[in-house]
Amino acid sequence: MLRARLIPVLLVDQQLHLVKTTEFGQRHYLGDPLNAAYVFSRFEVDELLVLDIDSTPQHRSIPLRFVEALARFARVPLSVGGGITSLEQIHDLLALGVEKVVLSAVLRHDFLFLQQAAERFGSSTISVVLNIIEQSVPADSDATTTLAFFGRPDAGNGGQPLLNLAQACQQAGAGELVINHAQRDGTRAGYAVSQLAALNSQLTIPLVCLGGCGSHRHLAELLGATPLSGVAAGSLFAYAPESREVLLNYPLTHQWLQQECR
Amino acid sequence: MALADLDAASSLVSTSECLSVFDAVILPGVGHFGPAASALAVSGLREALLSLIGQGLPVLGICLGFQLLTDFSEEAPGVDGLGLLPGFTQRLRPRNTHQHKVPHLGWNSIKASADRPRLLHGLDDEDQLFYFANAYGVAAGSVPPLCHAIYQHESPWLGLVEQGSVFGVQFHPEKSRSQGLQILHNFLIVAREQG
Numbered sequence: 406m407l408r409a410r411l412i413p414v415l416l417v418d419q420q421l422h423l424v425k426t427t428e429f430g431q432r433h434y435l436g437d438p439l440n441a442a443y444v445f446s447r448f449e450v451d452e453l454l455v456l457d458i459d460s461t462p463q464h465r466s467i468p469l470r471f472v473e474a475l476a477r478f479a480r481v482p483l484s485v486g487g488g489i490t491s492l493e494q495i496h497d498l499l500a501l502g503v504e505k506v507v508l509s510a511v512l513r514h515d516f517l518f519l520q521q522a523a524e525r526f527g528s529s530t531i532s533v534v535l536n537i538i539e540q541s542v543p544a545d546s547d548a549t550t551t552l553a554f555f556g557r558p559d560a561g562n563g564g565q566p567l568l569n570l571a572q573a574c575q576q577a578g579a580g581e582l583v584i585n586h587a588q589r590d591g592t593r594a595g596y597a598v599s600q601l602a603a604l605n606s607q608l609t610i611p612l613v614c615l616g617g618c619g620s621h622r623h624l625a626e627l628l629g630a631t632p633l634s635g636v637a638a639g640s641l642f643a644y645a646p647e648s649r650e651v652l653l654n655y656p657l658t659h660q661w662l663q664q665e666c667r
Numbered sequence: 668m669a670l671a672d673l674d675a676a677s678s679l680v681s682t683s684e685c686l687s688v689f690d691a692v693i694l695p696g697v698g699h700f701g702p703a704a705s706a707l708a709v710s711g712l713r714e715a716l717l718s719l720i721g722q723g724l725p726v727l728g729i730c731l732g733f734q735l736l737t738d739f740s741e742e743a744p745g746v747d748g749l750g751l752l753p754g755f756t757q758r759l760r761p762r763n764t765h766q767h768k769v770p771h772l773g774w775n776s777i778k779a780s781a782d783r784p785r786l787l788h789g790l791d792d793e794d795q796l797f798y799f800a801n802a803y804g805v806a807a808g809s810v811p812p813l814c815h816a817i818y819q820h821e822s823p824w825l826g827l828v829e830q831g832s833v834f835g836v837q838f839h840p841e842k843s844r845s846q847g848l849q850i851l852h853n854f855l856i857v858a859r860e861q862g
Contacts, residue, residue: 406819407767407775408796449844451774480669482798482842499697504800504842527699527731529770529800580770580802609764611772632766634773 409628410451410635411662413642413655414615415441417487419459421471425643426458427591429536429557435643435651438471439478445642446479448655453479454507454583454615454637456534457487461510461556466494469501476502484532490515495522499530505581509534510556513563516577523578528610532581533574537567537616538588539597551600558587567600568607575610582608583637586616593619593640595626602631613637620646621661628665669841669848675855686715691858692724696731700756700803701743703731713749720751725832725858727851728752733828733835734803742803751833754809754825759802761821770802775838777816777826784814784829786836786853795846797826797838804837832861 415438418424423438435441438455445453455475457467467487476483485498486507495506508531512519523531535553542548552564553571571582584604586597596617605612611634614627618638627636645652670677670693677693680686696703707713720726728736737748740756748756761767774796779787799818807815807823818826818837828835834854840847 407771407773407799410773480842482800482839504697504839525699525702527697528802529772530697580800581772606765609769611768611770634768 407634408451408666409633409662410613411624411655411659412452412454412613412635412637413445413450414454414456414637414639415445416456416458416639417467417471418457419463421468424458425591425639429587429590431591433649439474441653442475442479444653445655446481448659450481450655450659452482452484452504452635454484454486456485456507460488464488466490467498469497472498472503473501486532486534490518492522492525495526495530499526505530505532507532507534507583509536512574513555516573519574519577519579523580528578528580531579532583533579534583534585535567535570535574536585536587537597537600538564538586539600551597553584567604571604571608575608579610581611581613581634583613583615586614589617591640592617593623595619595623596636598627598630601627601633605631605633611635615639621658624658624662625665628662669851681710681712686712686719689724690861691854692716692720692726693854694726694728694732694735696729696733696735698731699742700731700734700740700748701746703735704743704746704748707735707749717749717751720833723832723861725854725861726751726834727854728833728835729841730801730837730839733837734805736833736835737805740803752805752813752828752830752835753811754805756803756805757809759804759820759824763821767821771799771804771818771820771824773799775799775818775820775826777818777838779816779827780814782814784816784827785857786827786829786834786850787816788853788856790846790849797836797840797843797847799826799838801837832857 423435424432482504484505539549551567553567613635615637734756804824814829816827817823840850
């Protein structure tokens with residue numbers, strides 16, 4: 406039976422430093438991403454997701470030479486993203502041995518690019534990140550609506566209801582959706598379980614959830630609520646428990662998950 | 668890189684010249700059946716491969732490469748596969764889409780036939796997981812019983828097939844930890860024995 410993947414997320418900045426963000430804002434320096442990739446590779450992680458978070462604002466894509474080094478240090482399945490806007494870039498990344506290429510911001514103005522990429526390279530190689538925020542509904546103080554964005558969830562960026570955007574991506578050939586909760590990012594306050602479970606029940610493509618994980622309990626809550634294809638986390642695998650001390654970890658959580666799933 | 672770890676010399680080949688110097692061929696796969704099959708035909712590799720494999724050159728198809736060994740694929744109507752493994756490739760279409768998503772993505776286990784595949788030598792397949800990334804597959808019931816291993820994705824699909832010197836795996840052995848390297852190692856042993 407197919408297992409739920411447990412996926413560490415590595416964010417790199419323009420100086421190719423490994424960083425951890427909080428609510429897509431404040432950055433904490435963690436160290437060298439290639440070293441981290443090597444460590445996670447030795448831990449035999451299910452998959453590694455690496456994103457260059459400064460690439461889109463700087464109108465460039467994740468550096469090929471960096472990805473080449475990454476592929477050399479990491480023998481685990483790799484998903485990489487950051488400012489990808491052309492089929493040539495996707496081709497070059499896949500040729501380096503990357504399993505999946507991650508698209509987001511480019512789809513804001515060129516949604517057709519998703520279908521083109523999926524048709525050319527196969528949907529199994531194309532992953533889409535949707536960044537989400539929850540907004541309170543004006544008429545009802547208790548209710549919130551979940552808005553999804555390609556790229557940064559900035560005001561005026563044209564967020565759309567999560568289900569609509571997710572289904573559009575599915576229809577266009579995305580092989581996988583990664584839902585990244587901007588407000589829970591780095592908070593270790595838990596996943597938005599009910600919204601994610603509701604979404605997963607409406608989709609036929611794999612869903613990976615990211616944003617808010619701080620403990621095994623959070624993972625159990627999410628996976629207990631819905632049969633997800635994968636769970637991703639940054640803080641959980643970068644820090645010692647309940648601390649901001651950098652401690653790259655994975656094996657204990659992976660072992661715990663194997664036992665939970667038996 | 669996995670091959671280098673196993674001390675095997677390898678070259679990336681895109682034309683049919685010099686193909687005969689090799690002890691074995693690996694058909695890799697990431698992409699789309701249509702363009703891949705057409706590229707093999709246009710480059711002359713299709714004919715060269717069929718001829719050499721017909722003479723006993725061992726071949727290992729990986730992921731899309733495995734699908735290319737079958738007769739045809741639903742992904743590219745009208746395009747011929749290499750026809751080296753009986754059967755065809757079809758889209759994964761689970762009924763329960765809440766539980767089973769497409770593409771089939773991640774780590775799954777395989778179960779070998781009683782006629783145990785040579786590629787699995789040294790591996791106890793009960794708990795071994797392999798990394799898959801496929802939206803299309805070869806259904807277990809669609810081919811005559813061959814030496815094989817299946818994976819479950821609502822229904823049984825072929826994860827590994829062996830027929831003579833033709834081998835195919837739906838998963839990515841080069842990304843599947845030590846058990847994946849073991850599979851590649853076993854293929855190299857076969858290649859040396861038949862060389």
